Amino acid sequence: MEKIAFLGLGRMGLPMARRLADSGHPLTVWNRTAGRAGGLTEAASPAEAAQGAGIVITMLADPAAVEAVAEQVADGLAPGTLWIDMSSIGPAATAALRDRLPDGVALVDAPVLGSVGPAATGGLTVLAGGRTEDLDRAQPMLGALGTVLRCGGPGSGAALKIVVISAMVGGVALVGETLALADSLGLSEELALGVLANGPLGGAVARARSRDSDFPIRLAAKDLGLAGGGPVLTAVRELLLADPDLAEQDLSRIVDAIRR
Structure with missing residues (x-):
């Protein structure tokens, strides 16, 4: 299983990160307010969490939060990294994030439907958009979180x-x-x-x-x-x-x- 950096441990992010860890995925987490990791391996910065990770997952509050994290992380990502954004930021901000990523770094937009309970039990509905090969690669992580609905090309999930x-x-x-x-x-x-x-x-x-x-x-x-x-x-x-x-x-x- 690929190493995951999970960035954002809010109401939904923390149970989702725990779900991935319980499914066996090697995981390093980061949150703007430290101390919310609940036993998960916590990094001091998003860049530290993403170091050496093949998968970066963001579950953040809004477009500004995603942009702030991208400014700290994107330039350091190696070609072949897959960024899965599960935040609710809309298609315009998703396109801006995609344009911000270096060549060779792919993006899947995968916001979710559901609340805190389903986030903890793997009962979410994941609305996934992206290239077929990227969606295939993201499937093991997204499938651990819920039912994955492939919506189409990049931006369609958002x-x-x-x-x-x-x-x-x-x-x-x-x-x-x-x-x-x-x-x-x-x-x-x-x-x-x-x-x-x-x-x-x-x-x-x-x-x-x-x-x-x-x-x-x-x-x-x-x-x-x-x-x-x-x-x-x-x-x-x-x-x-x-x-x-x-x-x-x-x-x-x-x-x-x-x-x-």
Whole structure:
């Protein structure tokens, strides 16, 4: 198995890194805030973690974080290295990262769908984009983390993640809006949700009612910002940003906020 440098040990990154280590992959990790490695081999810098690694995996918060790490790591990568970016940064930032890498260093974009629980158990859905030979090489690592959906060429995984997350976040906000409407019309929550759950909003209702997911509202707003300036998604993003006290709460809390 190839040596992996895993950069980013946040909510999702740490259980994913542990999953790879438990699967037998030799692993060195780095995180901006030290001391989160939980027994994994920790490097003092991303460049140190990447030294001698054939695979570099990034699971970082946003495009700026990925760019900052690339500035420290990219120029030192040897030809033949494969960078797998699992962050949610959108296709434009993914293309910028690809252009930043030296000749002979390949990139697979592989953001994920799922929360902290599935990250720990290998139950994520991995949206992978890249050249076929690079996807084949990445498959053992990605397959340890979940079900791999090959989306197409470079950038396609990053693009599909933004499409899917926009639909999901917008759907949860719409559930909150429709429940507020039901409240105003004197209808019970149980009745309204029961009917909505059996219709086109069934998936959004399930996510809105989830109590074991951990997708902070601030990250949902960040992802909608990557989607561009469509009027509906712009309005939802503004709603997500309206109450800073909810920033670290799971997305499902936005339903209660809308109904207040």
